[in-house]
Amino acid sequence: MYSSSANVSERATAAPSLAISTVIFALRPSESSGRPTLWLPLVRRIREPYRDLWALPGGPLTHVESLQDGASRNLRETTGLTPSYLEQLYAFGGLHRSPTQRVVSIVYWALVQPTEAALADESENVKWFRADKVGDLAFDHNAIVEYALRRLRNKLAYGSVAYHFLGEYFTLAQVREVYEAVLDTRLDPANFRRQLKSTPEIEETGEYLQGGKHRPPRLYRFTGRPGLDPDNRSTP
Amino acid sequence: MYSSSANVSERATAAPSLAISTVIFALRPSESSGRPTLWLPLVRRIREPYRDLWALPGGPLTHVESLQDGASRNLRETTGLTPSYLEQLYAFGGLHRSPTQRVVSIVYWALVQPTEAALADESENVKWFRADKVGDLAFDHNAIVEYALRRLRNKLAYGSVAYHFLGEYFTLAQVREVYEAVLDTRLDPANFRRQLKSTPEIEETGEYLQGGKHRPPRLYRFTGRPGLDPDNRSTP
């Protein structure tokens, strides 16, 4: 049977409100070393609660869109970004996430390419932060960012997610830089390239990246499909 | 009745309703071979839509409980089971999951021990099915079960989830049976036991399982903590 809580106060039985948020990752050159590092955009809250604190971009889910579409729209509206990768992260529904009302947030995480990230709106109320230095965020958003980072690192380690940080054509060294930035390690270039070359999803092109200071590296292309989300009903 | 969608224009802006469902897995001896196989309980729908079809146990989320608590309560109320493992699976929010209204379902998956599963309520409206033979289910529940199975298999392959199918003490052969049942393969007993013995989370006890037909196997205990969910704020 279903708990027929007819007599409890209206507020007790009202459904919690539903929101969508996204954690957006992109690589940008570090201001100090110049090597790529992981960044994410946050929006400043312009009302209570947590007014003036930074928070993840998000908003309510409208009834005409799927969760994925809601995340995509929201991300575009608040930051102007179009992600190359978008996946559900987790549904957060703790009782006291927001002091004013009960909110269940379905959080997505996204990857955007550096070209996108470069021309992203940056304003008084939208700003990029290094993923490891976001400061104190509104609500439980620090925990969410942390979890998104864990998931990103995990998925990178054995997934085909790295290429969504890059454009259509890339060098194997660029892929290595993605791994080094996200996992914060140094990898042996020789062994790393061999590993990549042994994965069938990476296709060698005839092109070379010109204009570098040294021997021009060959360009590659990624031919695989994203992931195994239940929503991603792609691939024949 | 609290669904305040009285007129159509209101329905267009009203937040989608929020439900919790769970996919519950347990091992039970196969009726034919006697070897353990994977089963799950389903409930019969007693109203439209999809009346008389089998569906995942679930219900609305009340405002006084967290998502995890809601899943746990729901599972107990509908099936009488207490899970040894409970983890969020995915939030399903497609527009046309239910023909009558827009519903977002946050789905959990659970493991219960065979002792629990044996004394579970089985009635006209609650019945256990082999995980690979559930038939046609209500809503998008076939896709959900499929995805839960993928996740279970994946988590089993490199996770510490197998032990939650078993009691506190178990033999290494029992762990192997779990793997064989869930992944539907045969594993080399010798190599499998070596692999287990090399994981520090498995503790050898001085006890032996008596009463078998052959040499009594040693009993082990699992000492690890579940997983890396953001909700599982356990472990120091």
Added chain:
DNA sequence: GCAAAAGTGTTGTTGCTACACCCATGT
């Protein structure tokens, strides 16, 4: 020519698979 990144070869180690073998118990 020299520096530096691109790219290839080689060697030692580790982990896993397959399978032979011994051990302890019930019948």
Added chain:
DNA sequence: ACATGGGTGTAGCAACAACACTTTTGC
């Protein structure tokens, strides 16, 4: 004694880390 699952030993193979080495460019 023997059948059966519990448990150990070991040889062969594949994957990978470490690092020496060659190639191709810009300066």
